């Protein structure tokens with residue numbers, strides 16, 4: 423099945439009538455159990471299930487309406503860069519009728535310094551706005567499957583708090599959607615440590631494809647990811663922070679190990695990334711309950727509890743702290 427066929431099938435469930443505009447917000451999310459590898463690149467079906475935490479009111483606001491002669495795409499108040507606009511227009515091709523164009527205004531409230539402005543909140547907000555514009559009346563699961571076609575990690579950005587994206591087994595991807603985990607964890611903190619703002623040379627899509635195709639270590643990834651996914655769910659249900667931190671950190675390092683074993687080798691770390699990891703390990707040896715995760719980039723996201731906020735700030739004066747459960751709805 424192609425992505426066009428998938429959309430056609432899903433749109434058969436649509437109920438309402440088109441409106442004149444749509445506007446929505448979606449939060450950014452950080453994976454604690456990573457999505458790394460696709461079993462179907464066109465439908466963005468993942469090899470493994472993943473689990474994330476959303477960043478409350480940090481994310482993307484998007485407004486969409488119909489345009490007359492061409493798509494008009496704006497990012498943070500200015501015409502969007504060509505590659506960004508092309509990615510959005512390609513995605514809109516899935517939904518447009520002949521001769522139909524869109525005006526899309528998208529704004530990230532994530533400080534660019536956080537190195538977090540991602541496609542995840544962007545595609546999730548766009549899908550929610552399109553749902554209003556076209557009057558589809560889809561539920562969050564259906565919207566998460568549409569967001570998935572834009573970017574895999576966007577599947578999880580439809581929800582506040584913890585979200586799980588089920589890999590699914592079906593070839594048509596109808597069972598590969600995300601849902602919210604009910605649990606909250608008000609004391610949980612995320613600390614963003616920025617190492618570099620520079621755009622990475624290899625994006626996640628080609629990075630994961632290269633890893634799946636060439637890395638011997640990738641063979642062990644699906645089993646570890648499924649196991650970490652279960653452990654994290656247990657840790658969240660039990661509010662067991664050391665179990666959560668250890669599993670998330672180990673999962674991220676295992677993902678990066680699969681990349682290092684790819685050919686040509688793939689390393690998203692900078693020397694400072696490694697220095698920061700060592701600082702976290704040293705702090706932990708000294709008794710501080712502190713863990714990290716790293717995505718396909720050089721920046722660290724620290725995981726800790728509110729009670730250790732002062733100690734973390736003292737060690738990392740530039741850390742940007744996010745309280746995921748203190749701004750439940752933006």
Ligand code: DP6
Nearest residue numbers: 453456457573574575626627717718
């Ligand atoms: C390391 O969702 O950006 O952040 O589906 O190809 O758009 P595409 O990839 P993307 O990959 C995210 C990879 C990751 C892990 C994660 O967020 O789960």
